[in-house]
Amino acid sequence: MSKRQVNRAGIVKQLVKAVREAERAGMSRYAIAHAAGVALPVLVRIANGTTIPRLDTAERIARGIGLHLTLITK
Numbered sequence: 001m002s003k004r005q006v007n008r009a010g011i012v013k014q015l016v017k018a019v020r021e022a023e024r025a026g027m028s029r030y031a032i033a034h035a036a037g038v039a040l041p042v043l044v045r046i047a048n049g050t051t052i053p054r055l056d057t058a059e060r061i062a063r064g065i066g067l068h069l070t071l072i073t074k
Helices: 008-024 029-036 040-047 055-064
Strands: none
Touching: 008 029, 008 040, 008 055, 029 040, 029 055, 040 055
C-alpha cells in the first residue's frame, strides 16, 4: 500500500466548521466531547484551531456530531 498525503489542515477546517454548526444547532462542546469520547480540553483546542487532531480523533468527533469523515486522495 502506498502512502498518500493527507490534507490535515483541510480536515481540521471542515471539522471546526462542523463543530460550530453543531453548537448553533444547540449541542454544547461538552456534549460533543462526551459523544465523541474525547476530553473537553482536547475538543476545545481542536475547535479553536490550536491543535491538529489525529485522524482517528477527527473521525470520532465527526461521528459524535452525526457526521462521517471521508478522506479523498488524489
